[in-house]
Amino acid sequence: MPAIKDLSQLFKDIDDFAEEHFSEEKIQQWCNWGGMPPEVIRAFYQSNLGSYISAENLNKKDSFIYCAALIAHLTRKAGTTLPLLSEVLSFVLLSSLQQYTSPKVFNELVCKDKRIDFCEAFSEPGAGTSAFAIRTEVSSENGQIYLDGEKSFVTSGEFMSRALVLAHDTIYGQYDGGISLWLVDLNQAGVTKCSINTIGQEMTNPSAIIFNHVLLDPDYRIKTQGDLDSVLKRQFNLGRLLVCASSLGLALAAMDDAVHYASKKQSSGKYLYALPQIQEKFADMLSKIKAMQALILNAANLAHKNDSEFVLATSLMKYYVPRAASDVASQALQIFGGVGYTNQIRVSRIWKDCRGNQIAQGTDEVMVHSISKQLIRSYDSVLQTL
Amino acid sequence: MPAIKDLSQLFKDIDDFAEEHFSEEKIQQWCNWGGMPPEVIRAFYQSNLGSYISAENLNKKDSFIYCAALIAHLTRKAGTTLPLLSEVLSFVLLSSLQQYTSPKVFNELVCKDKRIDFCEAFSEPGAGTSAFAIRTEVSSENGQIYLDGEKSFVTSGEFMSRALVLAHDTIYGQYDGGISLWLVDLNQAGVTKCSINTIGQEMTNPSAIIFNHVLLDPDYRIKTQGDLDSVLKRQFNLGRLLVCASSLGLALAAMDDAVHYASKKQSSGKYLYALPQIQEKFADMLSKIKAMQALILNAANLAHKNDSEFVLATSLMKYYVPRAASDVASQALQIFGGVGYTNQIRVSRIWKDCRGNQIAQGTDEVMVHSISKQLIRSYDSVLQTL
Amino acid sequence: MPAIKDLSQLFKDIDDFAEEHFSEEKIQQWCNWGGMPPEVIRAFYQSNLGSYISAENLNKKDSFIYCAALIAHLTRKAGTTLPLLSEVLSFVLLSSLQQYTSPKVFNELVCKDKRIDFCEAFSEPGAGTSAFAIRTEVSSENGQIYLDGEKSFVTSGEFMSRALVLAHDTIYGQYDGGISLWLVDLNQAGVTKCSINTIGQEMTNPSAIIFNHVLLDPDYRIKTQGDLDSVLKRQFNLGRLLVCASSLGLALAAMDDAVHYASKKQSSGKYLYALPQIQEKFADMLSKIKAMQALILNAANLAHKNDSEFVLATSLMKYYVPRAASDVASQALQIFGGVGYTNQIRVSRIWKDCRGNQIAQGTDEVMVHSISKQLIRSYDSVLQTL
């Protein structure tokens, strides 16, 4: 567990950043736009906060504790899912892929101002996060290489000019079990983007991208040499960590608002917080938040290892945290009564945001199998008494 | 319990009506507009369905079984909360109020084409559905009578030219515990309407209405003569019945879609419905739906009596049904995976709609006290073995 | 649904019977003995109650509504699981088997005083209620027929002199998918009985019975002629109905005691029933009991048909009811505080009894598959709106 002092400094930096750049009015605007303004993202990278996701810091043993805390606290301040989550994940992917990538290609993955310049086109309609079910296909025709297929839930797909695309590939995929990873220019012929209207998480603005016989340049294949599966698995597990950190931030924001409301608002001459039924909710919400924190810290502490213990920790966390966050948000909404069901408070937005994380990066259902497999395999090491 | 045959005819009529007037595309349009087109509402009244809510039918012993079945099945077909729910409730209120209302006033409550022409302005910000906490005030000044205050969650407030307003009233309210009911013209000076943006139930389009020293005409007071409390209580309890019928319809629509999807869609070569984790969801959803149906039928069967047994039945129903419906919808959404979180399917809309009914017409929390009070009072009659 | 009047008479008869024969002191004695005294069972058959399970009544359309109501109300009065449940089930089995059974054998299944004189030895350790997993084996050796194997959870096994034994049988089982049913004398060589110590349901006193090369008489085989599977399935489904009726009776007994206690007992100057946290429990308990009643009535109403709709109804009931009953009992226990955890009240016994029914006659887990299969198969007929 990191020293409390360290995270305190991080939280203070985030408080300062949020104080300067966030307000509920701006957040609502950004949700309507479907993204954060570039100047705010730039300010993020130029502040102290940017350093936490620099390449050198991402290699440190405890870097993911900081990443998780960063996402959790920033999300708590914003009261909505932030696209910075995928920025951080893309930096993580970048650092994993660097060794397999030529300098030319690598340079195209980042902007001049050091920001990420690609989106991750991994998911497909009906395939979820499983690499095995991918149907986007690499094929050759008259000596040329083509890409066909459809990707969905590509975060920030609309804003990026390039995508890392995961494809079924019988030509180059032999070392990676029949799949391969390509950097694809999204401005070329045959690429169609369309926005996906989700019912929450509006700033993440996911797209579907259709590839209709898009010409590929073999130089832009990431030469993963048999490591692709392991790179993807790590990426998914770290994605789960940050999604859960975001869920925690959402739950805390809902709790903040509900406690604040219950300590100001009266009903029949009594403060809400003094009513036993409200107290029941607070006890339940608080115990869920504490459990969420413990499971996230547990996973973050193992993140530098990437072994089966880390997989169990992230699966267990992903199984529990997003559902618990939805529940916390729903109880907070209920405390507000009728107003809770309107746009006048941010808890209603938080409640909708939370729901998405029960699906993102692997549903609760997918986690169950993973947990049980690891549990049986290494029961003794896993279940220490305290 | 009504003969199955009777409800079958009702369901058939609804199927025909929905076949002709509903389509998912239209429903989405109406949600965007915030209401059903007048010609569809007119068609409803002119069809067989209209007769179920006619004055003579609403006085029959089993009329509320038909009303509940009507709302439930129509909502199931539409896959969203329909403003017809409040139309039906307004007819119910109208039939309760007729005896206290002068013909002149009564005529203004209905349109020429026999449709309702008023909205119910009962709720207030922070007062929920409790008549005791009302702060909208009737006062006299220089021999004139004025109304001041704010009402919220007035369904269809924007479309109606008149409102029935519940007010704190020290002048005329003496027989009714200090409250009174007025028909107020919403087009006069001092009335401001503003739309409330809820996160679901978009066709109901609730408004806030502010009354700023609005002149009242004493002829337009409903002369309830001490019966107002009892009229309101009955109205709230019938409101609970129809809200729960609507929740049931929403849950059934979600179930319909999820079962249909699970019987078509495969994952790793298996139909979804064959996966034990999906089956767990279906078992849970189905048992919740059966319980919802039983509690609604139970309340509807007692609705003609308006005694404490009916109050217990509606409280128990309102405590259980909307929460169970939310849960069914959430499980249905989860079965769709990523698509479930988008506007591409109607289950996501249903999920948002369901949430509102956990608050509308009295929160779960309010019901608990009512249940326990009735339970202790008349335990033996209430808890028959089967 | 049967006329209320009819069940009222049944309930009145049960009240009279319980008044005369039950007292908490006697019930505790019978639990310690592991059975009801023969004279009480005899009195049951000689009272009005006995007629409800007579052969002619069991063939009527609504007989299982009466059986379920009988078990539920009698159990509610006793506050524990009664061995009469298996008596009733045995009568049901008897009426199913009569057509396949020679008069000689049939006469040995009933005592002179018309009571049942056999136990059902169907379950096996590790095979649950599934007939396919049976390992008790019929074999032939030197022209003789032998039985070898072990049966478990044989209710009243210790008191009966004969058992109906289900066995894997390659000799006579060809028409019944390799299984057959035998009436076996338990007093002959090779039969060993031993008591199973369950943690509740003490009056049912289940035994394990070991058959070590027990000689069989082919005359005592029930000649089911290919109908055995269907007879067994019906028996299991009716078993589920009565087990659920018993669960309902237990839950009602717990509710009775908790409501009575909460209306007498004060804490810090307030009656327990006036405390919001107790009221929450009552609301939850009551909604569960109403759901239990609806699911049991639903299944009982279909019991004369034995079609797939009945199977769905019993599976759904068995999935929901025993778990809900455990929950009701646990909440009742909690209302009693420290005393709830002692033998001074019957709720603690009820709580232990309830747990067993989550396993008896097929676990919750087994039901899930059955529900989903029927649901997909006949969705439209199953899910009427109201």
Add this chain to the structure above:
Amino acid sequence: MPAIKDLSQLFKDIDDFAEEHFSEEKIQQWCNWGGMPPEVIRAFYQSNLGSYISAENLNKKDSFIYCAALIAHLTRKAGTTLPLLSEVLSFVLLSSLQQYTSPKVFNELVCKDKRIDFCEAFSEPGAGTSAFAIRTEVSSENGQIYLDGEKSFVTSGEFMSRALVLAHDTIYGQYDGGISLWLVDLNQAGVTKCSINTIGQEMTNPSAIIFNHVLLDPDYRIKTQGDLDSVLKRQFNLGRLLVCASSLGLALAAMDDAVHYASKKQSSGKYLYALPQIQEKFADMLSKIKAMQALILNAANLAHKNDSEFVLATSLMKYYVPRAASDVASQALQIFGGVGYTNQIRVSRIWKDCRGNQIAQGTDEVMVHSISKQLIRSYDSVLQTL
């Protein structure tokens, strides 16, 4: 958080102790007897384990982490609630009381062989753990001091010759809000003990003790000088910590057995652990255990402070842990099927034991109020993001 290495040594010592002194056969015997044999308790004190609860160690900053770990792991090995829990608590009380106690009285609180020689007679029928509701009364008559009243749930009351009795006291209690604490010889006239038959936790063997005009010696009053309330509160909070540690140990024992069974036992040719419904249970059980561990560690880490943060931590822990443990045990029992409901496995005993801890040391319901009060009071310090 203590270094893992330290707890590893503790766990190893416990493993050795359990290896030598525990076996399922012995545990069952001790449950039947209602206590551990004196020689085993003596062996405990003479082993390394005894030192963890010595006076000097109990004053160290992290002593309660060791105590909690000790109780949790020892309980996990035994698979039942151990009376050592109250021994440890009595040592804790002893170290709190030493400063208020004359050497003469202090010497009578411990045996010659340094074991505890008193029981804690605090609870009363109907008063739970609240000191304010106590009705046992100190009175004076003819210059003599007498004690009258009834205490319940006195652990090991039968084995001890002295009790520390909490009483309402208008004579000596003025500095302590009207209550006082006395060491009472249980062998004198007017004392009656009777055993309370609980439905689990059999080794703790609680008694009711009735004091009928028992003569008190003022020298044997503990002279708490206004600190009694604070001493009792600390004692209750530490009691909650150890009860929760015991619940954790029980849950782990159930998990151990269920995982072991599921990895050996097959159903229809598949290992149980490979069945999705079993996997669901494991995922849920594991997430609950992790949450339990986090909440216990959290409270144990604050135990040396005794401030409002510690009270919040113990309340939250007590609210969550025992209920979660019951749930884990119930799921484990279900995995065993029919055998789970019998005495053939220890999970059935664990399930019954767990239930008691939902009531012991303050019900879930009592915790809710405490949590909410502390939460509102010091929200910011309490709810750090990670």
